[in-house]
Amino acid sequence: MFLVDLKSRVPIYEQLKKKTLELIMYEILEPGEKMPSVRSLATDLGINPNTVQKAYQDMEKDGIIYTATGRGSFICEDVKEKILYNEETIDNLSKAIYEARLYGMKKERVCEIVEQEFKKGAGYDTNK
Amino acid sequence: MFLVDLKSRVPIYEQLKKKTLELIMYEILEPGEKMPSVRSLATDLGINPNTVQKAYQDMEKDGIIYTATGRGSFICEDVKEKILYNEETIDNLSKAIYEARLYGMKKERVCEIVEQEFKKGAGYDTNK
Amino acid sequence: MFLVDLKSRVPIYEQLKKKTLELIMYEILEPGEKMPSVRSLATDLGINPNTVQKAYQDMEKDGIIYTATGRGSFICEDVKEKILYNEETIDNLSKAIYEARLYGMKKERVCEIVEQEFKKGAGYDTNK
Amino acid sequence: MFLVDLKSRVPIYEQLKKKTLELIMYEILEPGEKMPSVRSLATDLGINPNTVQKAYQDMEKDGIIYTATGRGSFICEDVKEKILYNEETIDNLSKAIYEARLYGMKKERVCEIVEQEFKKGAGYDTNK
DNA sequence: GTGGTCTAGACCACA
DNA sequence: GTGGTCTAGACCACA
Numbered sequence A, B, C, D: 001m002f003l004v005d006l007k008s009r010v011p012i013y014e015q016l017k018k019k020t021l022e023l024i025m026y027e028i029l030e031p032g033e034k035m036p037s038v039r040s041l042a043t044d045l046g047i048n049p050n051t052v053q054k055a056y057q058d059m060e061k062d063g064i065i066y067t068a069t070g071r072g073s074f075i076c077e078d079v080k081e082k083i084l085y086n087e088e089t090i091d092n093l094s095k096a097i098y099e100a101r102l103y104g105m106k107k108e109r110v111c112e113i114v115e116q117e118f119k120k121g122a123g124y125d126t127n128k
Numbered sequence E, F: 001g002t003g004g005t006c007t008a009g010a011c012c013a014c015a
Helices: A012-025 A038-045 A049-061 A079-084 A087-102 A107-119 B012-025 B038-045 B049-061 B079-084 B087-102 B107-119 C012-025 C038-045 C049-061 C079-084 C087-102 C107-119 D012-025 D038-045 D049-061 D079-084 D087-102 D107-119
Strands: A065-068 A072-075 B065-068 B072-075 C065-068 C072-075 D065-068 D072-075
Touching: A012 A049, A012 A079, A012 B087, A038 A049, A049 A065, A087 A107, A087 B012, A087 B087, A087 B107, A107 B087, A107 B107, B012 B049, B012 B079, B038 B049, B049 B065, B087 B107, C012 C049, C012 C079, C012 D087, C038 C049, C049 C065, C087 C107, C087 D012, C087 D087, C087 D107, C107 D087, C107 D107, D012 D049, D012 D079, D038 D049, D049 D065, D087 D107
Parallel strands: none
Antiparallel strands: A065 A072, B065 B072, C065 C072, D065 D072
16 A cells, blocks of 8 residues: 555655555545554565654654554544645646746647646556 | 756756756757866856766766867757657656646646746746 | 776776676676675775765666665666667677778688687676 | 867877778878878867877877978888787777677677678778 | 866765 | 765876
């Protein structure tokens, strides 16, 4: 479920964060639901517990999950709003479009790609 | 002209590469034209020559410039095609759109942002 | 294993790249296998870590190895195809033959040398 | 006649040396014949006179040309033997074949390339 | 003056 | 511990 790509240049903890958001948006993880423990997730994925720890801490800071000592980590109730009004996403998008335009891509081509992405199913792999 | 942001988390040599592409697309740098020498650019920007050289060597590998010891570095003739047909740009764009969609952004909103970016002038700062 | 000739005019990082390819072709290094860390290899060879890193980064660009910060560098799975279908090798060969012919060498002599090289064992030293 | 490729990574003085040998082998330059003066050649090619000077000095050291002060430089009488029994050429060839073999090229393929090069006319450009 | 290689050493992010 | 970026500075080949 939290599968990460160990060959990717994208830091593993970043992949874990993205994956969590993805699972939330796909409603595979529900608000209030318990996250796997740091240790078990690390063991399952064959990665360093520190890495999972870092992902969880980041997400706690961003209000995606909360940690109750001794009981584990849980998805926040208001998580979808947090994700929806995320300036970073808009920023990323603006920059990608800006760059495409700068490097000579026509608006029509950009729009085509937008259409394409909105037709696609959920099979896309966010770990680059 | 090659102004970089020393405080940015984006590596200086990456900024230099982007800046060069930008100057080429804005036709401030023309194919065949000589790039500033490694040392002079380093001095101008107050950075280490090694940093400039890394940017230049990267760009040489990417076919953006060519370099001849003793004479300097020059913009490649076919540089615009290289930039235009760059899969990385398309990839970046696809990923940004995918993510925006995943995080709940409607297609209409994405299209608005596309319009916005294509109306903008050239004042955008590529060093994040 | 990665022994280099510090006195050679061939840059150390180039020797390291060649040596790695050699070790892969001799199946001493297998796809998926971990490369020595930048620092340990540098210490072993008595050279600067930056020099090793340059070799590694070049090889990463060439798709020979991939690198993940915090975990190390690994031989790519499809490395042999990369090496086999390398135009540079063919190019070098063509040029060497062209030159031999130009400088008066008969085809028979060239063929003799081909035979010779294909009879040889593995003891050849690639660091010139 | 002495056309060089300013974009090449091969040093210009090396190109000049190779070009001279080529012209000798093609009997366009004959033993005893006068070479263009350093200055005129530099002007014709739009390159630095020091570069031509260096090529001439190298060739004098190799016994390809000799210089008579005040009169100019001339092709040596025994120049073809000098070129013919040149170990460097053989060495280069051996190395190129060795490498091709190391990188997985079959003997048959190498022989094909030999045939190819020996069928070719003189149109090949030695400045890479 | 022009780029290329290398060392020594610092500081950072990631695992 | 692992790689990535950067500085300061040396020495070299080429033009």
